[in-house]
Amino acid sequence: MANEPATLHPVARLPEEWNRIVAEAGERPFRAKEIFRWIHQKAITNPAEMSSLPTKLKTHESLQGAPIGEVERVHRSADDTRKLLIRMKDNAPVETVLLPRVSGPGSAADLESEDDDEDDELAREPANGPITRVTQCISTQVGCAMGCVFCASGVAGLTRNLGPEEIIGQILLAKREFEPNERLRGVVYMGMGEPLHNYPATKRSLELLTHPDGINLSKRRITVSTSGLIPEIQKLGEDFGGQIGLAISLHAVTDERRSALMPINKRYPLAELMKALARYPLPPRRRITIEYTLIAGENDTHEDARRLVKLLRGLKTKVNLIPMNGIEASSLGPPSFERVLQFQEIVAGAGMSCFVRRTRGDEVAAACGQLALLGATRKIRAHRKPL
Ligand code: SAH
Numbered sequence: 001m002a003n004e005p006a007t008l009h010p011v012a013r014l015p016e017e018w019n020r021i022v023a024e025a026g027e028r029p030f031r032a033k034e035i036f037r038w039i040h041q042k043a044i045t046n047p048a049e050m051s052s053l054p055t056k057l058k059t060h061e062s063l064q065g066a067p068i069g070e071v072e073r074v075h076r077s078a079d080d081t082r083k084l085l086i087r088m089k090d091n092a093p094v095e096t097v098l099l100p101r102v103s104g105p106g107s108a109a110d111l112e113s114e115d116d117d118e119d120d121e122l123a124r125e126p127a128n129g130p131i132t133r134v135t136q137c138i139s140t141q142v143g144c145a146m147g148c149v150f151c152a153s154g155v156a157g158l159t160r161n162l163g164p165e166e167i168i169g170q171i172l173l174a175k176r177e178f179e180p181n182e183r184l185r186g187v188v189y190m191g192m193g194e195p196l197h198n199y200p201a202t203k204r205s206l207e208l209l210t211h212p213d214g215i216n217l218s219k220r221r222i223t224v225s226t227s228g229l230i231p232e233i234q235k236l237g238e239d240f241g242g243q244i245g246l247a248i249s250l251h252a253v254t255d256e257r258r259s260a261l262m263p264i265n266k267r268y269p270l271a272e273l274m275k276a277l278a279r280y281p282l283p284p285r286r287r288i289t290i291e292y293t294l295i296a297g298e299n300d301t302h303e304d305a306r307r308l309v310k311l312l313r314g315l316k317t318k319v320n321l322i323p324m325n326g327i328e329a330s331s332l333g334p335p336s337f338e339r340v341l342q343f344q345e346i347v348a349g350a351g352m353s354c355f356v357r358r359t360r361g362d363e364v365a366a367a368c369g370q371l372a373l374l375g376a377t378r379k380i381r382a383h384r385k386p387l
């Protein structure tokens with residue numbers, strides 16, 4: 001928690017911090033939660049619209065924050081995946097993706113850290129037809145400093161960090177794009193940027209997202225994906241008791257190859273990374289997700305698959321294979337599907353859980369993890385109300 005809550009954007013404040021502000025304004029304590037609920041449960045950030053508040057609070061300076069941004073475009077693909085392009089207030093483009101659940105291996109559900117078959121909400125709300133669970137993929141930075149050669153964000157480089165209000169703001173803004181039968185059931189930090197390279201903002205966004213008076217998403221339905229920043233993996237484990245799902249972008253099984261694809265490996269080599277994973281305080285029955293983007297001629301041999309098995313032996317993991325999505329800035333591309341299946345067979349054959357992740361929303365390039373700053377393909381709705 002920051003020491004000076006007054007400097008935080010109103011959307012980034014926790015109820016505990018509103019307590020102090022509300023007390024200083026001479027208002028009753030229950031107003032703190034009330035303000036927090038307006039923002040995080042109703043996605044109302046304009047104090048003038050918080051109808052239950054007394055005028056003195058509505059006009060209080062602590063509630064006046066600059067708008068976060070607005071949804072500029074929504075691209076919808078045939079499978080109902082929606083990619084939202086958000087313009088932050090300084091014009092920075094940020095993408096977030098809504099992935100309605102389709103069951104089966106490789107589905108959005110696979111991105112979540114927990115299987116959630118027993119869904120109480122489904123049982124409770126049968127009246128208006130079945131509920132569709134949605135996983136949202138969010139960004140933590142504009143671009144990325146990690147420089148992975150196969151990744152559009154990495155090639156673009158880092159423009160800036162997102163603030164916690166901009167990270168959580170993607171969820172508040174996207175709320176208006178939900179269909180009546182859709183519910184947010186999972187959040188994956190797999191959009192643009194390296195979440196652990198912006199750890200303080202990522203941490204606060206997790207606190208906001210899981211707060212019982214706010215969106216109240218269960219920690220086990222959240223997954224943070226990282227290229228392997230070891231000190232911050234440890235912090236994440238400590239700060240949330242291992243409850244937040246962890247995904248590691250591995251993508252190679254030797255230091256030489258991994259350093260060529262992912263420069264961060266020079267700082268945090270494989271052996272150290274594996275030790276850090278072994279130390280992550282995983283709750284019982286939970287596993288770390290290993291993401292392995294298959295790139296033709298780079299990391300896709302049978303030998304690579306066998307080494308992967310060896311590397312992960314003894315760790316509680318599940319492997320997601322992602323055939324690389326081509327990007328403009330690179331000639332690298334995916335292997336043949338046959339080769340992908342052979343790789344999977346070797347890993348699964350060794351008794352490890354291993355899935356091939358289906359690409360979602362291809363025609364709008366909404367593949368989670370490849371949120372490039374691509375041009376529009378189809379403009380279906382424009383200029384939503386700013387948040
Ligand atoms: N920076 C974090 C989170 C965002 S990327 C990380 O790297 O983990 C989400 C996933 O998509 C990562 O596993 C990333 O390596 C992968 N990815 C990036 N570019 C890709 C591409 N062109 N094709 C397939 N996967 C890609």
Ligand code: SF4
Binds near residue numbers: 151192
């Ligand atoms: Fe950054 Fe992740 Fe892309 Fe690497 S794969 S450049 S860490 S966003």
